[in-house]
Amino acid sequence: MLQVNDQRIREFLGKRGNTWLHLLDPRVKIIWLGLMFATGFMLLDNLLALFGLFLYIILLAGLAGVIRKQIAMIKVVLPLFVMVVLFNIFLLPMVKGWEQRVLFQLPFNYPWHTLFPQRFSPSPVVITRESLYMGITRGMVLLTFSGAASLFILLIEVTELIEGMTLLKIPYPLALTCGLAIVYIPILFSDLSTIAEAQKARGHRLDKGGSISRLKASVSLLLPAINCAYVRASNIADSMNSRAFGAKAKRTLLLVREMRQADWAFLVLNSAVLGAGILINLFGGMGMSIRF
Amino acid sequence: MNRAIIRIQNLKFAYPRAREPVLRGINLEIPEGELVIVTGANGSGKTTLGKCMNGLIPYSTGGVFEGKVEVCGIHTFEKDVSELALYVGFVFGNPEDQLATPRVETEIAFGLCNLAVPRETILEKTEAIFHRLGIERLKGRSTFELSTGEQQMVAIASILVMEPTILILDDPLSHLNQNTCQKVIEVVRGLNGAGTTIIWISQNISEMFEFADRIVLLDNGEIGFNGPPRAMAEEMDFKGLPVIVPQHIELSQELVKAGFSREVIEPSLRGSIQKLNELTETMEPVNLSTPRPEARGSLEVHPEPRSFIPPSKAELRAVERVNDTGKAISSKPDSTREPMIQFDHVTFSYPDGFTALKDISLEFHEGDFVLVSGWNGSGKTTLAKHLNGLLRPTEGRMVIGGQDISDRPTSDLARGIGFLFQNPDHQLHRPTVRDELAFSLINFGVDTRTVTEKISTCAESFQLKHLLDRSPQELSGSEKKRVTVASVLIYDPAIVIFDEPTANLDQIQAKNIIDIIERYFDDTKVVLCISHDIRLWVESRRLNRVVIMKDGRVFKQGDPENIFCDPTIMEFLYGSVLPITQIAQSLSGKGVRPRHYRASTLAEEITRPRKRSHHAAGQ
Numbered sequence: 001m002l003q004v005n006d007q008r009i010r011e012f013l014g015k016r017g018n019t020w021l022h023l024l025d026p027r028v029k030i031i032w033l034g035l036m037f038a039t040g041f042m043l044l045d046n047l048l049a050l051f052g053l054f055l056y057i058i059l060l061a062g063l064a065g066v067i068r069k070q071i072a073m074i075k076v077v078l079p080l081f082v083m084v085v086l087f088n089i090f091l092l093p094m095v096k097g098w099e100q101r102v103l104f105q106l107p108f109n110y111p112w113h114t115l116f117p118q119r120f121s122p123s124p125v126v127i128t129r130e131s132l133y134m135g136i137t138r139g140m141v142l143l144t145f146s147g148a149a150s151l152f153i154l155l156i157e158v159t160e161l162i163e164g165m166t167l168l169k170i171p172y173p174l175a176l177t178c179g180l181a182i183v184y185i186p187i188l189f190s191d192l193s194t195i196a197e198a199q200k201a202r203g204h205r206l207d208k209g210g211s212i213s214r215l216k217a218s219v220s221l222l223l224p225a226i227n228c229a230y231v232r233a234s235n236i237a238d239s240m241n242s243r244a245f246g247a248k249a250k251r252t253l254l255l256v257r258e259m260r261q262a263d264w265a266f267l268v269l270n271s272a273v274l275g276a277g278i279l280i281n282l283f284g285g286m287g288m289s290i291r292f
Numbered sequence: 293m294n295r296a297i298i299r300i301q302n303l304k305f306a307y308p309r310a311r312e313p314v315l316r317g318i319n320l321e322i323p324e325g326e327l328v329i330v331t332g333a334n335g336s337g338k339t340t341l342g343k344c345m346n347g348l349i350p351y352s353t354g355g356v357f358e359g360k361v362e363v364c365g366i367h368t369f370e371k372d373v374s375e376l377a378l379y380v381g382f383v384f385g386n387p388e389d390q391l392a393t394p395r396v397e398t399e400i401a402f403g404l405c406n407l408a409v410p411r412e413t414i415l416e417k418t419e420a421i422f423h424r425l426g427i428e429r430l431k432g433r434s435t436f437e438l439s440t441g442e443q444q445m446v447a448i449a450s451i452l453v454m455e456p457t458i459l460i461l462d463d464p465l466s467h468l469n470q471n472t473c474q475k476v477i478e479v480v481r482g483l484n485g486a487g488t489t490i491i492w493i494s495q496n497i498s499e500m501f502e503f504a505d506r507i508v509l510l511d512n513g514e515i516g517f518n519g520p521p522r523a524m525a526e527e528m529d530f531k532g533l534p535v536i537v538p539q540h541i542e543l544s545q546e547l548v549k550a551g552f553s554r555e556v557i558e559p560s561l562r563g564s565i566q567k568l569n570e571l572t573e574t575m576e577p578v579n580l581s582t583p584r585p586e587a588r589g590s591l592e593v594h595p596e597p598r599s600f601i602p603p604s605k606a607e608l609r610a611v612e613r614v615n616d617t618g619k620a621i622s623s624k625p626d627s628t629r630e631p632m633i634q635f636d637h638v639t640f641s642y643p644d645g646f647t648a649l650k651d652i653s654l655e656f657h658e659g660d661f662v663l664v665s666g667w668n669g670s671g672k673t674t675l676a677k678h679l680n681g682l683l684r685p686t687e688g689r690m691v692i693g694g695q696d697i698s699d700r701p702t703s704d705l706a707r708g709i710g711f712l713f714q715n716p717d718h719q720l721h722r723p724t725v726r727d728e729l730a731f732s733l734i735n736f737g738v739d740t741r742t743v744t745e746k747i748s749t750c751a752e753s754f755q756l757k758h759l760l761d762r763s764p765q766e767l768s769g770s771e772k773k774r775v776t777v778a779s780v781l782i783y784d785p786a787i788v789i790f791d792e793p794t795a796n797l798d799q800i801q802a803k804n805i806i807d808i809i810e811r812y813f814d815d816t817k818v819v820l821c822i823s824h825d826i827r828l829w830v831e832s833r834r835l836n837r838v839v840i841m842k843d844g845r846v847f848k849q850g851d852p853e854n855i856f857c858d859p860t861i862m863e864f865l866y867g868s869v870l871p872i873t874q875i876a877q878s879l880s881g882k883g884v885r886p887r888h889y890r891a892s893t894l895a896e897e898i899t900r901p902r903k904r905s906h907h908a909a910g911q
Contacts, residue, residue, distance in 0.1 A: 157434070158394040176392065183394055183436060191718070197682050198719040200702040201711035202779065203735035224721045227765060231717075232389050238348050239390035242382040243403035243450065247374035252405040252414060254398055 021064040022155055025263040026164025029156045035270045036148035040141060042277035049280050050140040057147040066154040073150035081139050088135035093128045100128035158182050163255055172251060191228045195221045297324040297458060297489050298345060303359035305340060305349060314340045316513035327490040331497050332510030333534035333798040334769055338493045342460045346380040347373040364457055381456035385463040387443035391435045399435050399446055403454040421453045425479060440467040440668055448476060460491040465499055469667050470867040495798050498538035502560035521559045534798040539871040539891050540564040546895030561871050565878045572882055630694055631655035632818050637688035640674055648674040650844040659815040661834045665826045666841035672822045676789045680709040707736055710785035714792040716772035720764035725756060725775050728764055732783050746782055754778040770801040777808060787818045794828055802828060810834040830856060830889050856889035
């Protein structure tokens with residue numbers, strides 16, 4: 001974690017392209033993210049439809065010319081993806097009252113019997129058709145959501161995010177808090193990186209020992225980083241108060257934006273995608289729909 | 293006298309959970325339209341007093357508040373901070389910590405938007421402020437990508453645009469280069485001329501000394517002095533003050549001590565030069581090789597005028613390079629030996645493609661005490677981080693003690709190379725000061741008994757004994773700095789790099805740290821100090837080399853005298869040569885050596901026995 005280069009994060013958050021997707025109204029970008037998440041929830045159990053949604057998001061990233069950056073961001077969640085898939089594959093067969101077809105039986109038992117012999121009887125680890133399907137589907141959900149979120153981050157500037165949220169009538173303090181949280185991610189990483197350097201310069205080896213001691217060493221560095229972040233947050237609050245933040249119930253909105261035809265068209269297209277998701281959810285449609 | 297726009301009566305304040313109050317009964321009246329410098333040591337209560345004036349204290353901090361603060365006729369207790377913002381603008385010291393929005397235009401307009409000023413008016417006012425500060429080039433940029441100096445300009449603009457009646461600036465120049473400093477001073481003076489009351493909080497009183505109407509010196513939460521600059525210069529001994537004072541006043545005070553008339557004290561540098569020239573009008577050239585008198589400031593008159601013969605460099609070096617006991621130390625490191633550190637055509641680029649170092653070739657030998665300076669972003673810290681492997685050259689190689697260190701991990705190199713980071717909060721992470729001191733020793737596998745012994749010795753010499761069981765986070769800024777310096781020097785590395793060792797310290801604390809570094813240094817070590825302000829180092833007697841960086845390259849290097857007195861370098865860094873050099877140059881026709889950079893040595897030369905006019909004689 002501490003090896004993350006804050007320059008890279010700055011690069012991700014700082015520079016923006018100039019494609020028609022980048023130029024969309026920030027409100028449309030925010031609504032688009034909401035539509036993609038809503039569609040994803042509609043398709044939670046439908047692998048094929050989810051895969052289609054994922055491809056659609058990748059296609060948009062391609063059109064925006066940010067596909068490499070997006071893949072790099074999705075890679076961050078890969079360990080979580082593996083965990084979700086394995087968790088579903090190996091644990092869902094234990095759900096009682098759900099008829100499942102066993103595909104493989106592995107030559108060892110679940111550990112529950114050894115841990116709680118009174119409660120569990122020995123049973124072999126199995127992979128069922130249903131658990132395999134659900135494992136991959138839940139993994140796909142994660143990839144789709146992270147794909148949508150990463151494309152959103154790559155398309156929107158922090159200023160646009162605050163403006164967009166304000167134009168959507170979200171309270172300004174909340175919008176500003178969201179924006180500042182993103183702005184200060186690279187600074188937090190920069191602090192962490194400097195703190196790690198300061199300890200290495202005093203002979204501390206962050207890569208020494210097993211994973212537990214390495215994790216412990218890294219966590220100890222979080223304390224000064226949190227301290228720095230706290231000081232910075234309180235300074236920003238003082239600076240904002242000193243500039244009349246909260247003096248009037250309704251503040252002036254500096255930027256005035258008009259929705260263009262392209263914005264409306266994109267909104268309609270993506271509303272249609274959600275509509276399709278709702279229909280698939282209601283009528284089964286493609287893929288294998290499973291209900292608990 | 294104008295009516296008082298700020299009235300403070302018996303103000304006492306203590307932060308929550310603080311052991312002692314920061315302000316201890318302040319009584320102060322500031323008339324409308326004055327330019328006031330509030331100064332004092334670290335922890336004397338300068339910023340706290342400023343925050344009391346705009347209502348941030350006690351609203352945002354809590355704490356124990358007694359007394360009364362009234363600004364523009366409003367009791368600060370009666371209004372919220374955001375309402376007081378209409379009258380009082382506050383520019384904070386660290387620009388990075390005060391930017392609330394990610395785009396320059398929205399940042400500058402932030403206050404006006406909060407006050408619900410009509411959009412068209414906001415656009416007009418922001419446009420005007422861009423022009424007034426000369427920062428049109430920043431339009432459309434993200435505040436996130438700006439340099440620290442640019443961020444500070446945006447922060448100042450965001451307050452000025454609100455047109456407050458009182459403007460408080462807390463150390464506003466500390467992150468700016470000289471050109472930008474001049475611009476800010478010009479704007480602030482313009483505002484003051486137009487009637488705005490200015491409260492200039494700074495440890496460097498030389499920035500505004502000649503323009504100020506009044507100086508308020510805080511001493512441990514109480515007012516130590518309150519009056520005009522001239523009175524301060526006449527009444528107080530600047531040498532013992534914990535603040536950075538104008539060099540020409542230091543010189544004048546030295547001269548007064550040596551018997552010159554008080555007339556020599558002039559608040560402005562120009563006035564000082566003029567007065568000194570008048571007072572030394574009939575001073576004759578003197579031969580510097582004449583033996584020095586025992587007592588400084590003697591006014592005995594020589595019967596014969598002497599011709600001016602400049603001393604050789606070797607003579608000067610022998611004078612300058614003396615150790616603590618006054619004994620001369622070796623004049624120059626032995627450069628015929630193998631260098632201890634070698635930058636061999638080092639180029640370094642960051643992952644985003646920015647090339648921070650460009651083909652650097654430098655050698656440092658045992659006995660080198662080096663100051664590396666230059667503007668922000670010139671590559672100073674990047675250069676230093678190559679020494680212990682925190683950064684690796686993109687091209688070229690780094691050689692330490694004759695070995696290429698390209699594949700040596702930082703943790704291994706750390707045994708022989710100490711590195712002090714600028715911000716102590718980045719370094720201190722152990723529960724107690726004792727653990728902090730032990731940290732490096734334990735990392736290097738030193739046995740427990742030796743660790744205990746070393747901590748004891750170190751705590752003694754760094755005056756940390758009473759702090760050993762305290763948490764580093766509870767300490768004051770200067771105490772934290774002392775702990776970090778001690779935690780590096782405790783393992784006696786042969787090469788030590790200090791990144792801005794005097795940052796955020798007052799003048800006395802900075803001198804203490806420089807003194808600690810100088811005492812540590814000897815002819816077997818290499819000490820590299822990185823500092824953006826070389827003026828802090830003019831008094832150093834150990835410094836023997838200065839390297840000036842510019843845009844990732846070595847701009848100039850040489851011995852301190854050659855660098856401090858070089859007009860090209862000083863104009864590049866500060867817009868003009870040092871005040872002392874300017875005075876020495878103006879007196880060069882009278883036999884004064886023109887290459888001076890210390891007030892003490894120039895005063896010594898001026899007061900050396902020579903024929904002088906009666907004007908100069910003591911009263």
